Amino acid sequence: MTMSQSGGRRKPPTIHDVAREAGVSRGTVSRVLNGGHYVSPTAQEAVNAAIRRTGYVVNRHARSLITGRSDSIGFLLTEPQEKFFEDPNFNVLLRGCTQALAAHDIPLLLMLAGTEDERRRITRYITAGHVDGVLLVSSHSGDPVAEQLREAGVPLVMCGKPIGVGSKVSYVAADDRDGARDMVRHLVSLGRRRIGVVTGPLDTPGGVERLAGYREVLAESGIDFDERLVVSGDYSRASGEAGAERLLGQCPDVDAVFVASDLMAQGVLTSLERAGRRVPEDVSVGGFDDSSAALAARPQLTTIRQPYDRISAEMVRVLLAQIGGEDPAAVILPTELVKRQST
Amino acid sequence: MTMSQSGGRRKPPTIHDVAREAGVSRGTVSRVLNGGHYVSPTAQEAVNAAIRRTGYVVNRHARSLITGRSDSIGFLLTEPQEKFFEDPNFNVLLRGCTQALAAHDIPLLLMLAGTEDERRRITRYITAGHVDGVLLVSSHSGDPVAEQLREAGVPLVMCGKPIGVGSKVSYVAADDRDGARDMVRHLVSLGRRRIGVVTGPLDTPGGVERLAGYREVLAESGIDFDERLVVSGDYSRASGEAGAERLLGQCPDVDAVFVASDLMAQGVLTSLERAGRRVPEDVSVGGFDDSSAALAARPQLTTIRQPYDRISAEMVRVLLAQIGGEDPAAVILPTELVKRQST
DNA sequence: CTGAAAGCGCTTACAG
DNA sequence: CTGAAAGCGCTTACAG
Numbered sequence: 049m050t051m052s053q054s055g056g057r058r059k060p061p062t063i064h065d066v067a068r069e070a071g072v073s074r075g076t077v078s079r080v081l082n083g084g085h086y087v088s089p090t091a092q093e094a095v096n097a098a099i100r101r102t103g104y105v106v107n108r109h110a111r112s113l114i115t116g117r118s119d120s121i122g123f124l125l126t127e128p129q130e131k132f133f134e135d136p137n138f139n140v141l142l143r144g145c146t147q148a149l150a151a152h153d154i155p156l157l158l159m160l161a162g163t164e165d166e167r168r169r170i171t172r173y174i175t176a177g178h179v180d181g182v183l184l185v186s187s188h189s190g191d192p193v194a195e196q197l198r199e200a201g202v203p204l205v206m207c208g209k210p211i212g213v214g215s216k217v218s219y220v221a222a223d224d225r226d227g228a229r230d231m232v233r234h235l236v237s238l239g240r241r242r243i244g245v246v247t248g249p250l251d252t253p254g255g256v257e258r259l260a261g262y263r264e265v266l267a268e269s270g271i272d273f274d275e276r277l278v279v280s281g282d283y284s285r286a287s288g289e290a291g292a293e294r295l296l297g298q299c300p301d302v303d304a305v306f307v308a309s310d311l312m313a314q315g316v317l318t319s320l321e322r323a324g325r326r327v328p329e330d331v332s333v334g335g336f337d338d339s340s341a342a343l344a345a346r347p348q349l350t351t352i353r354q355p356y357d358r359i360s361a362e363m364v365r366v367l368l369a370q371i372g373g374e375d376p377a378a379v380i381l382p383t384e385l386v387k388r389q390s391t
Numbered sequence: 392m393t394m395s396q397s398g399g400r401r402k403p404p405t406i407h408d409v410a411r412e413a414g415v416s417r418g419t420v421s422r423v424l425n426g427g428h429y430v431s432p433t434a435q436e437a438v439n440a441a442i443r444r445t446g447y448v449v450n451r452h453a454r455s456l457i458t459g460r461s462d463s464i465g466f467l468l469t470e471p472q473e474k475f476f477e478d479p480n481f482n483v484l485l486r487g488c489t490q491a492l493a494a495h496d497i498p499l500l501l502m503l504a505g506t507e508d509e510r511r512r513i514t515r516y517i518t519a520g521h522v523d524g525v526l527l528v529s530s531h532s533g534d535p536v537a538e539q540l541r542e543a544g545v546p547l548v549m550c551g552k553p554i555g556v557g558s559k560v561s562y563v564a565a566d567d568r569d570g571a572r573d574m575v576r577h578l579v580s581l582g583r584r585r586i587g588v589v590t591g592p593l594d595t596p597g598g599v600e601r602l603a604g605y606r607e608v609l610a611e612s613g614i615d616f617d618e619r620l621v622v623s624g625d626y627s628r629a630s631g632e633a634g635a636e637r638l639l640g641q642c643p644d645v646d647a648v649f650v651a652s653d654l655m656a657q658g659v660l661t662s663l664e665r666a667g668r669r670v671p672e673d674v675s676v677g678g679f680d681d682s683s684a685a686l687a688a689r690p691q692l693t694t695i696r697q698p699y700d701r702i703s704a705e706m707v708r709v710l711l712a713q714i715g716g717e718d719p720a721a722v723i724l725p726t727e728l729v730k731r732q733s734t
Numbered sequence: 735c736t737g738a739a740a741g742c743g744c745t746t747a748c749a750g
Numbered sequence: 751c752t753g754a755a756a757g758c759g760c761t762t763a764c765a766g
Contacts, residue, residue, distance in 0.1 A: 087751070110743035129485070449759090449760080457760055
């Protein structure tokens with residue numbers, strides 16, 4: 049007979065009820081629950097039937113108390129919430145991580161901590177053991193949250209190379225510098241010589257490394273570096289628009305722009321169009337990321353593909369390994385030049 | 392002397408360590424932890440000092456095991472992930488709920504369950520007691536998740552009126568029908584007579600109610616209902632664009648369009664522009680939501696304001712009340728016509 | 735105001 | 751393969 053509990057908060061069945069129902073000890077029920085090792089087929093059968101009849105579902109708090117694990121992972125974003133929604137990269141990353149974890153039957157908890165206050169609350173929540181590990185996404189470096197979690201001994205993998213945290217924390221990143229080199233070489237190969245750059249925030253590795261790649265190619269190509277051709281943004285569309293504005297003002301002869309993110313590149317296109325410059329005829333524009341923004345842009349953006357599917361898969365792999373006791377690790381993944389209409 | 396534990400997973404201090412350090416019993420420590428009632432100032436002091444010295448932080452699993460609460464709330468979205476990122480309403484709603492809960496020092500866990508598989512996993516996670524209650528956002532009705540959670544006795548508040556679940560589940564919604572009436576009356580007052588409508592999905596209350604409001608005003612204004620003026624979308628920008636396309640094909644004489652969401656209205660504007668119709672000179676366009684999409688649109692949208700800040704605040708209030716033992720409740724909030732350039 | 739004790743629901747050596 | 755028992759870290763009546 050089914051013990052259907054139609055709504056209401058009746059006391060849910062425990063392992064004890066199942067044991068009684070199945071005519072075995074609680075230890076045996078627990079063994080069935082945890083993989084069925086050292087359990088006779090008969091007992092196995094009886095327990096499973098009892099679980100079905102009682103509608104038993106394990107109390108995770110009790111289990112966690114003893115195992116010390118919560119069997120869930122946190123996806124922590126220490127950015128203002130607008131960023132999260134505006135930037136398509138986060139979307140792809142989140143989806144990739146969710147899927148990679150799904151293969152292990154582990155739920156992903158998304159935690160947004162854009163304010164100081166929220167960061168404090170979430171940090172407390174995490175260090176109290178509510179998740180077994182954290183996938184941390186934060187473009188800005190020197191993020192105190194990373195350091196706090198590391199000190200608390202919480203397994204942690206960052207997306208993108210952290211600045212200043214040393215090699216004590218795991219991270220997965222695309223090869224920013226190499227990607228930037230590919231793009232700028234491409235622009236040079238097109239005959240461009242007055243190549244502007246809209247960088248990311250210069251306190252982030254993505255900002256610094258992509259600019260470094262730009263300078264390297266200029267040097268190897270015998271093109272003088274002109275600092276008036278360098279402006280920086282914060283990865284938002286608006287900052288790209290403003291950056292291009294400045295660029296055009298400082299160097300009207302600019303004939304190409306390497307933009308450190310596709311979203312900013314969209315803004316750059318807007319400014320160029322307003323200024324009456326044709327893309328790619330007058331000015332070539334190269335983006336970075338190959339996010340959905342690259343395809344949504346008009347013209348569609350030539351860009352540097354970050355392998356987000358692999359990045360998220362690697363983040364999960366490294367995190368699970370670390371939870372399993374392995375040491376931190378850094379993973380650098382190659383990028384790829386994707387040619388479209390903007391160059 | 393400080394027991395700083397520099398990184399590593401040393402066994403964290405327990406309430407027992409604190410008790411020893413403070414020279415009191417574990418019961419007293421617990422009392423301090425839980426509000427400090429029935430504790431002498433002296434003991435209070437000693438315990439707090441001991442907590443600081445040991446770096447103690449409560450083990451939530453142990454606490455949850457005994458209290459039966461997790462002290463966290465889930466924000467569950469049973470929509471494809473793209474929707475979540477594309478639609479600015481979710482952003483505002485999420486932020487509002489986060490803030491409302493912050494006032495109670497309760498962390499919000501965002502759970503995305505766009506696929507059948509994810510829904511199953513998340514439902515199990517929730518019913519296992521990982522959150523005390525759920526704020527459920529799902530535009531589609533007949534969502535089996537809602538029914539499952541209700542049956543499992545999980546406190547639940549939905550955003551928007553659910554179809555078919557009866558009055559057993561709490562919800563907070565704007566007055567869709569009244570909002571629609573306001574908008575269509577506004578269009579009629581402008582002298583428009585061939586008023587098209589792009590509805591939301593017709594298996595959702597927002598879809599049905601806003602259409603009903605449209606029909607009511609037509610009737611009261613003595614305008615014949617023409618079903619060729621009715622097309623429906625799924626709240627995405629693309630569906631608005633396609634809907635307007637169809638509308639123009641079926642009724643070239645359309646002189647106004649009431650669109651059931653601002654995002655869809657953006658798509659409608661795109662189609663109208665492509666067809667060479669001026670807004671608002673040739674065609675008036677009215678949106679719904681007053682989301683960021685309304686301000687981003689060109690021309691800026693006249694729309695119906697949904698009071699999202701109040702909606703999220705009410706959702707949290709009702710949910711906390713329900714967790715506290717109160718019965719489910721429905722809250723309907725008034726909307727407001729906001730006039731801008733599109734009409 | 736405070737301590738000793740029971741108990742939340744589970745897992746895991748330990749004997750058999 | 752299986753049961754009895756200890757114990758995870760905490761809260762909460764219950765006596766005092």
